[in-house]
Ligand SMILES: Nc1ncnc2c1ncn2[C@@H]1O[C@H](COP(=O)(O)OP(=O)(O)O)[C@@H](O)[C@H]1O
């Protein structure tokens with residue numbers, strides 16, 4: 001059974017210009033031991049999904065439809081009281097720009113201690129200290145550094161503390177939202193390697209969010225490509241990365257194609273950002289799609305199966321099935 005299963009989820013934000021539909025009818029499931037990646041340009045709804053799974057949507061957000069099954073519960077129906085026993089304990093998040101999340105006036109081990117105590121107030125001192133030591137070992141921070149203050153740490157070390165805090169209560173699902181975006185490339189690689197090792201050691205569910213498809217492909221078994229609040233293509237890493245079908249996925253991958261790649265891929269120009277006010281279910285990529293025709297403006301795109309695990313959302317089955325045309 002899936003660890004987490006999302007069905008037809010739509011989320012809107014109330015704004016002074018009306019309702020913005022940030023997430024439009026998405027469905028996916030997360031399997032244990034198969035990290036799932038979400039990739040797409042800024043504003044496509046990735047963080048909104050993460051916040052929904054943590055019960056942390058802002059006040060102007062509205063869940064318009066759908067369900068999120070986790071264990072025996074539908075997370076979209078939880079009250080704030082019920083969320084308190086799930087958030088951070090069963091489902092934990094490594095936030096975007098998490099490096100500013102550490103409190104500058106507390107030592108790092110005390111901050112990890114707080115994260116454990118939040119859900120296990122009755123833990124003995126001995127067990128607590130043991131757990132802190134174990135967590136710092138897991139993220140490879142030397143024991144003699146654990147009493148330091150955040151300003152004594154490098155960016156990479158701070159990010160490791162944030163990962164340790166997310167792992168503090170042995171969550172079943174970890175959501176990592178752009179966890180390495182603020183780091184330089186070498187440190188980014190180290191942190192990704194660390195996350196990969198931790199994930200396979202602990203066998204937790206991992207949802208990994210990034211605007212960078214190469215980063216997502218380096219850590220995830222399965223990938224969902226998002227555009228304008230919709231998932232437009234999904235498949236295994238190999239399927240999406242090596243044989244992209246949706247025109248938007250091709251755009252994303254454009255900058256990674258090597259010169260000797262024999263496959264001829266037409267890369268559309270991105271002229272306009274996605275229109276989130278379009279009616280539900282419309283193709284939101286139409287303004288940028290080189291293959292767009294009259295039918296795309298009137299028809300709703302449908303899921304076209306390429307393999308049992310690979311599919312793309314498009315009005316034109318021919319485009320998806322015959323990628324070289
Ligand atoms: N609190 C908010 N109020 C209104 N609109 C928002 C709010 N948060 C996000 N949005 C809008 O929702 C869309 C999706 O945002 P987000 O989930 O942050 O995307 P991503 O993480 O992919 O960059 C964007 O168009 C963004 O402007």
Ligand SMILES: [Mg+2]
Nearest residue numbers: 046047048096
């Ligand atoms: Mg985001």
